[in-house]
Amino acid sequence: MNRTFDRYAGIVFLAAGAAFMLESKNISSSAYGSSIGANIFPFVLGLLLSLLSLRLVYGTFRYKRQEEKKKESLDYKRFGIILAAAVLYAFFLEEIGFVIGTFLFLMIGFQTMQRGRIWVSLLISAVFSFGVYYLFVHVLDGSLPGFPAWLGLT
Incomplete structure (x- = not known):
């Protein structure tokens, strides 16, 4: 695990999740033959991505210094x-x-x-x-x- 990469990736995925949630509001809320709208699935996925990326960013602050010294390919x-x-x-x-x-x-x-x-x-x-x-x-x-x-x- 690379702390710097994980932190930046978490921030990028947080932004992507937030963008999914915001843009899902532009999708119509009802679809023919469906009781749930097409906007629900992207919103839930964006929320899930945002929550997981927050967990990743939070986890980078808990990495130990020893793990950072190892070089991973x-x-x-x-x-x-x-x-x-x-x-x-x-x-x-x-x-x-x-x-x-x-x-x-x-x-x-x-x-x-x-x-x-x-x-x-x-x-x-x-x-x-x-x-x-x-x-x-x-x-x-x-x-x-x-x-x-x-x-x-x-």
């Missing part, structure tokens, strides 16, 4: 893989649907961060993907791209 390969997966996830979300896209993104992320334990990664990815979809679409009456039409499940 940055893992650009893992960062690149996860960044590419996130960009592809956002690009293909409409075509492959939320459930499949989220499942694949989580699997790539889990396996990039820690090789092995494939069954645990499969289980967590599947439960999270289907769980969030069910919660948002069926419980909250929201709308997400479900499954691609070529699968014939919609």
Whole structure:
């Protein structure tokens, strides 16, 4: 952990979270066929990002001096893989649907961060993907791209 990097990253993410919350107010508050508006999800994500970044900035003041002296090498390969997966996830979300896209993104992320334990990664990815979809679409009456039409499940 690099205290300076973590502190600046926390401040940048705090600003990004605040921007998400402010800009979500410009999105219409109601959507056709949905009891919750399209502005709720970005607002909640911005709030979550802001709270987590505040925790990160607070945590940088508690780092010990000994940890600062160690030199860490940055893992650009893992960062690149996860960044590419996130960009592809956002690009293909409409075509492959939320459930499949989220499942694949989580699997790539889990396996990039820690090789092995494939069954645990499969289980967590599947439960999270289907769980969030069910919660948002069926419980909250929201709308997400479900499954691609070529699968014939919609």
